[in-house]
Amino acid sequence: MNNFQYSRASDVADAIRLLAADPGAKLIAGGTNLIDLMKENVERPSRLIDISRLPLRDIEETADGGLRIGALVPNSDLAYHPLIEQRYPLLASAILAGASAQLRNMASVGGNLMQRTRCPYFYDTTTPCNKRSPGMGCSALDGLNRNHAILGTSESCIATSPSDMGVALAALGALVHIAGRTGDRTIALTDFHRLPGDKPHIDTNLGSGEIITAVELPPQGFARNYSYLKIRDRLSYAFALVSVAAALELEGNAVSEARLALGGVAHKPWRSLEAEAALRGQAATPDHFGRAADLLLQGATARSHNGFKIELARRAIMRTLMQATSATPQSQSHKKIA
Amino acid sequence: MADLTDQIPERISINLVVNGVRRTLEVVPWTTLLDALRDRLELTGTKKGCDHGQCGACTVLIDGRRVNSCLTLAVMKDGAEITTIEGLAKDGTLHPLQQAFIDHDAFQCGYCTPGQICSAAGLLAEGRARDADEIRELMSGNLCRCGAYPNIVAAIEQAMSRS
Numbered sequence: 483m484n485n486f487q488y489s490r491a492s493d494v495a496d497a498i499r500l501l502a503a504d505p506g507a508k509l510i511a512g513g514t515n516l517i518d519l520m521k522e523n524v525e526r527p528s529r530l531i532d533i534s535r536l537p538l539r540d541i542e543e544t545a546d547g548g549l550r551i552g553a554l555v556p557n558s559d560l561a562y563h564p565l566i567e568q569r570y571p572l573l574a575s576a577i578l579a580g581a582s583a584q585l586r587n588m589a590s591v592g593g594n595l596m597q598r599t600r601c602p603y604f605y606d607t608t609t610p611c612n613k614r615s616p617g618m619g620c621s622a623l624d625g626l627n628r629n630h631a632i633l634g635t636s637e638s639c640i641a642t643s644p645s646d647m648g649v650a651l652a653a654l655g656a657l658v659h660i661a662g663r664t665g666d667r668t669i670a671l672t673d674f675h676r677l678p679g680d681k682p683h684i685d686t687n688l689g690s691g692e693i694i695t696a697v698e699l700p701p702q703g704f705a706r707n708y709s710y711l712k713i714r715d716r717l718s719y720a721f722a723l724v725s726v727a728a729a730l731e732l733e734g735n736a737v738s739e740a741r742l743a744l745g746g747v748a749h750k751p752w753r754s755l756e757a758e759a760a761l762r763g764q765a766a767t768p769d770h771f772g773r774a775a776d777l778l779l780q781g782a783t784a785r786s787h788n789g790f791k792i793e794l795a796r797r798a799i800m801r802t803l804m805q806a807t808s809a810t811p812q813s814q815s816h817k818k819i820a
Numbered sequence: 821m822a823d824l825t826d827q828i829p830e831r832i833s834i835n836l837v838v839n840g841v842r843r844t845l846e847v848v849p850w851t852t853l854l855d856a857l858r859d860r861l862e863l864t865g866t867k868k869g870c871d872h873g874q875c876g877a878c879t880v881l882i883d884g885r886r887v888n889s890c891l892t893l894a895v896m897k898d899g900a901e902i903t904t905i906e907g908l909a910k911d912g913t914l915h916p917l918q919q920a921f922i923d924h925d926a927f928q929c930g931y932c933t934p935g936q937i938c939s940a941a942g943l944l945a946e947g948r949a950r951d952a953d954e955i956r957e958l959m960s961g962n963l964c965r966c967g968a969y970p971n972i973v974a975a976i977e978q979a980m981s982r983s
Contacts, residue, residue, distance in 0.1 A: 483850045484850075485848070485850060486849060486850065487849070488832065488849035488893075488895055510893075510896070513891055513892065513893060513896070514873060514888070514891050517852070517891045517892075517893065518872050518873060518891060520850075521871065521872065530849065530893075532895075532896050534896055558946075562948070581961075582876065582960055582961020582962075583886060583939070583942065583943065583946070583958050583959075583960075583961055584873075584876060584879055584886050584887050584888045584939065584942075584961045585873060585888065585891075585961065587885045587886060587887050587942075588887050588888065588891065588892070718956070718957055718960035719960040719961060814957065815953050815954045815956075815957040815958075816953045817953075
């Protein structure tokens with residue numbers, strides 16, 4: 483780990499001031515990803531600005547019946563919060579599918595959105611990586627790319643977003659509240675992360691000097707017909723090969739509203755409005771699920787080792803939609819896939 | 821060679837309550853809580869396994885919550901209460917989890933054991949595990965290379981049934 487200066491922000495405005503004063507500075511909250519990356523010399527901040535004591539830990543109801551979640555709420559507190567368990571169980575399930583109990587106790591909501599890819603070439607400073615060192619090339623394109631992206635990739639980068647929470651937030655239509663020097667703004671979670679394009683070193687649309695203050699959930703929680711299914715190489719404490727967040731509103735056997743998002747397959751949580759539209763107004767049957775899966779996976783391309791993900795994703799989408807339809811969501815403890 | 825002296829930050833004074841004892845120490849900002857416990861406070865019960873948050877050997881309780889001390893900067897925990905494996909026994913009596921690990925032979929080499937027991941203490945406090953599947957899932961952040969998992973789960977079930 484490199485030497486760095488340490489500052490403790492007294493409030494959000496102070497954090498923004500400190501960021502502006504030192505272009506090499508980074509914010510730290512839970513630190514679970516940043517400290518690891520610093521140990522690997524992937525991140526070398528000149529200063530850490532400790533925001534962990536800022537008062538951004540509340541979960542409050544919004545005027546329209548949604549929830550506003552402070553950026554520093556620990557992942558575990560969010561997953562086990564009664565309002566999340568009751569009204570947004572898809573989000574609780576996705577959070578509990580990720581990391582370990584210890585890491586969930588440390589990691590913040592804002593930090594979860596800011597965590598970086600776990601592509602091994604990004605971590606390995608002896609290999610070229612456009613995300614770590616722009617212009618150096620991508621070692622994964624023709625390397626060990628079994629875990630890599632099949633959607634939204636570029637010739638510069640095929641890394642995936644590692645977040646489970648983000649997949650559920652994308653499906654639920656969450657908003658990200660941001661504060662900066664020029665004021666506050668709010669963007670959709672699906673616009674927060676970027677595709678790699680020719681600038682894979684820029685993960686998100688958070689501007690320099692900006693800070694996430696909260697994540698907002700719209701009122702609709704899909705608390706009855708939902709499931710989060712995560713497929714991985716071991717049953718717990720592993721990143722997704724493919725994960726699916728599915729949420730439905732059913733009237734009888736007809737789908738009146740549908741949400742579908744994928745993890746482990748792209749540089750950001752992958753959602754397709756077209757796939758969701760194809761489910762709306764249709765019967766909740768395998769035929770229609772298959773059509774939605776095809777639309778969600780439209781344009782999927784494989785590299786040398788990750789071709790299996792396309793069919794795996796298709797089957798996982800079908801299974802997750804069936805779990806959501808029958809109101810038998812995937813358990814994150816009892817691993818049998820119903 | 822450039823003079824780096826003025827680039828090296830001052831040590832920062834922090835207070836920790838470790839196993840009920842107030843400790844004051846000066847640390848450079850990049851000192852992890854794990855290194856502070858082991859190298860500065862000589863509490864070597866907490867183990868350094870992977871040092872990357874993947875194995876759980878460094879698990880301690882901060883203000884009652886289990887965390888990976890290897891991914892925690894000591895300077896950020898100024899004022900916190902830390903409980904390590906050395907702080908679990910009370911008045912010469914082993915913590916019920918320590919006794920259960922002995923009763924069930926829940927280890928072989930023992931290197932992961934302090935982290936397993938601190939993690940299990942956090943698990944019991946959280947109250948979220950109700951059966952063996954849930955224990956397994958919520959203990960998945962603690963690896964045991966000897967493969968003592970069945971006995972670890974049995975030990976935690978015993979401590980849970982008696983708590």
